[in-house]
Amino acid sequence: MGGGNKIKSVAVIGAGAAGAITAAALKAEEAFDVIRVFERRECAGGTWIYDAAVRPNLLVRPGALPDEVDPPLEIPQSLPTVTRPNQQERFSTTPIYDSLTTNVPEIAMSFSDARFPYGPFAPHHIPRQYIENYFALHKTDSFLVLNTTVEDVSRIDHPSNDGSTQWKLTLRKHDAFQNADVWWEERFDGVILANGHYSVPTIPRVKGLEEYIQKYPGRVVHSKSYRSPGVYQSKRVLVIGNSASGTDLSRELISAAQLPVYQSKRSKAWWEGDSPPAGIEWKPVVSEYLSDGRILFDDGTYLDDIDAVIYCTGYKPSYPFWNTSKNGQPLWDDRRGKLVKSYWHTFFRDFPNLGIVGLPRVLTFRSFEYQAIALARLFANRNPVPLPPAGEQRAWEDEREQVRRRERRKFHDITWDDGETHEWLQGFLKWSGLGTLTGQGRIPPPLTKEMVWAIENLKKYRPGGDDGKKGPNGEPAEAYEWIVVEESRKRDVLGFV
Numbered sequence: 001m002g003g004g005n006k007i008k009s010v011a012v013i014g015a016g017a018a019g020a021i022t023a024a025a026l027k028a029e030e031a032f033d034v035i036r037v038f039e040r041r042e043c044a045g046g047t048w049i050y051d052a053a054v055r056p057n058l059l060v061r062p063g064a065l066p067d068e069v070d071p072p073l074e075i076p077q078s079l080p081t082v083t084r085p086n087q088q089e090r091f092s093t094t095p096i097y098d099s100l101t102t103n104v105p106e107i108a109m110s111f112s113d114a115r116f117p118y119g120p121f122a123p124h125h126i127p128r129q130y131i132e133n134y135f136a137l138h139k140t141d142s143f144l145v146l147n148t149t150v151e152d153v154s155r156i157d158h159p160s161n162d163g164s165t166q167w168k169l170t171l172r173k174h175d176a177f178q179n180a181d182v183w184w185e186e187r188f189d190g191v192i193l194a195n196g197h198y199s200v201p202t203i204p205r206v207k208g209l210e211e212y213i214q215k216y217p218g219r220v221v222h223s224k225s226y227r228s229p230g231v232y233q234s235k236r237v238l239v240i241g242n243s244a245s246g247t248d249l250s251r252e253l254i255s256a257a258q259l260p261v262y263q264s265k266r267s268k269a270w271w272e273g274d275s276p277p278a279g280i281e282w283k284p285v286v287s288e289y290l291s292d293g294r295i296l297f298d299d300g301t302y303l304d305d306i307d308a309v310i311y312c313t314g315y316k317p318s319y320p321f322w323n324t325s326k327n328g329q330p331l332w333d334d335r336r337g338k339l340v341k342s343y344w345h346t347f348f349r350d351f352p353n354l355g356i357v358g359l360p361r362v363l364t365f366r367s368f369e370y371q372a373i374a375l376a377r378l379f380a381n382r383n384p385v386p387l388p389p390a391g392e393q394r395a396w397e398d399e400r401e402q403v404r405r406r407e408r409r410k411f412h413d414i415t416w417d418d419g420e421t422h423e424w425l426q427g428f429l430k431w432s433g434l435g436t437l438t439g440q441g442r443i444p445p446p447l448t449k450e451m452v453w454a455i456e457n458l459k460k461y462r463p464g465g466d467d468g469k470k471g472p473n474g475e476p477a478e479a480y481e482w483i484v485v486e487e488s489r490k491r492d493v494l495g496f497v
């Protein structure tokens with residue numbers, strides 16, 4: 001590993017769940033002189049930090065890509081230096097809303113050496129506290145460099161001139177007391193990206209939407225700005241999307257908005273029945289926004305007098321710190337929706353001293369653990385088995401891309417039912433091995449029967465729709481927070497992640 005590099009210093013970008021487990025795995029190797037975890041927020045926790053104050057009009061242009069809405073900052077000519085504070089939107093606040101509970105069973109959402117205090121589906125402050133505590137548990141909190149954004153990552157020659165490379169990081173720390181930004185550079189032998197991919201919201205390009213946003217300022221928002229239903233009291237609301245955010249928001253809005261709450265959906269979610277829950281009316285995809293305020297749908301119907309449109313259409317990964325010209329290639333290909341020249345969703349063919357944890361849509365925290373252990377082991381040069389040669393890695397990437405395109409599935413989504421998750425985790429087991437006899441290095445955890453059962457059977461939403469169904473004492477099924485499901489499934493068990 002490392003193309004001849006001896007990795008003694010490692011930078012981790014981000015202190016969410018992926019950064020927390022990566023720091024613990026790196027520390028456990030006892031092989032590195034320096035480990036630093038750079039985090040742009042004021043504390044660890046990532047997605048799970050709750051921001052009460054949101055920018056309601058968080059500007060996202062319909063159809064715009066992260067390159068356009070989240071471009072790199074201009075880096076001062078000479079460093080270190082102090083500048084006026086950055087004013088550019090960096091999308092660092094999180095989408096957590098008041099009522100959000102987790103949707104992955106606690107046993108699979110926690111790392112193998114510490115459980116959540118309770119579950120299976122906990123309120124959002126539980127994972128936040130858990131991640132912060134996890135740094136303390138492993139005494140990796142001293143690695144944290146908070147309020148510090150990594151603004152540039154550039155590959156440079158190693159000072160030893162032995163043909164190996166390092167990474168130069170340009171860092172910006174906001175000093176709230178001085179109301180200034182402090183800039184400096186640091187060099188590392190290895191870098192692990194743990195910066196998440198649910199920061200930059202995305203909304204589709206729709207005919208007339210740009211003009212509609214201009215004409216009715218504040219009417220269109222993204223779910224990232226949603227906190228609670230109160231502000232929608234008696235309003236006519238259209239929710240776009242029916243994945244986790246769209247489902248939660250439309251159901252919650254029933255208690256405040258004028259009924260029905262309209263929900264535009266493109267496909268059927270596995271938890272939906274044939275008709276919407278009481279209080280919600282389903283609409284197809286929006287085809288056009290008209291200047292008189294009317295909203296047209298694919299089936300020729302329209303709505304007027306809508307007071308609020310909430311786009312629950314998800315997020316796109318963004319890597320504004322990646323210096324494409326200095327590094328010779330981009331990191332992310334937006335058009336293809338994938339990392340460039342990557343292997344196993346974790347390694348980079350051309351950059352053996354670079355890794356990424358947390359990108360694929362699969363089990364979350366628990367799968368980050370496998371990725372982090374394998375990367376730590378490779379960086380420590382203790383892997384029992386090498387990664388496959390470049391040609392084989394390339395063949396994996398090309399074949400996956402072809403198959404995924406044919407199946408109309410996303411490159412970085414990993415399924416459970418067909419054994420893909422097991423195969424993927426098994427790969428990390430192979431490259432990680434057991435650590436050393438004297439205890440250096442974490443060992444990849446087993447997928448226990450208890451965990452597999454929870455993943456396959458504990459569901460936050462009732463498949464097939466809960467409308468009208470009654471519980472054992474005649475109470476509406478919606479009264480349940482979660483249920484055990486042991487009936488046959490039509491969609492992949494990880495379809496909700």
Ligand SMILES: Cc1cc2nc3c(=O)[nH]c(=O)nc-3n(C[C@H](O)[C@H](O)[C@H](O)COP(=O)(O)OP(=O)(O)OC[C@H]3O[C@@H](n4cnc5c(N)ncnc54)[C@H](O)[C@@H]3O)c2cc1C
Nearest residue numbers: 014016017018040046047102103149150195196198358364
């Ligand atoms: C609304 C919502 C609900 C979710 N619910 C669930 C759930 O119930 N269960 C579940 O398992 N998963 C859920 N997820 C997915 C969730 O994102 C993952 O569980 C997990 O928290 C991701 O961790 P991460 O560390 O990869 O990313 P994040 O949590 O996003 O952490 C990345 C960190 O990197 C920092 N960062 C980014 N760029 C820089 C930079 N340039 N310099 C320095 N720091 C940087 C960010 O500030 C952030 O703290 C949800 C996601 C969303 C959006």
Ligand SMILES: NC(=O)c1ccc[n+]([C@@H]2O[C@H](COP(=O)([O-])OP(=O)(O)OC[C@H]3O[C@@H](n4cnc5c(N)ncnc54)[C@H](OP(=O)(O)O)[C@@H]3O)[C@@H](O)[C@H]2O)c1
Nearest residue numbers: 101102103204241242243244245266267312313314496497
């Ligand atoms: N803990 C929780 O309960 C919770 C709550 C919210 C979010 N989350 C997590 O947060 C992440 C993001 O979830 P998300 O729901 O915000 O985004 P998402 O899962 O990416 O879903 C985006 C939704 O937008 C729909 N969509 C896209 N374009 C559309 C269009 N033109 N018209 C109508 N619908 C359109 C998609 O439909 P298609 O399905 O047809 O593509 C999909 O339903 C996920 O990991 C999720 O699990 C968790």
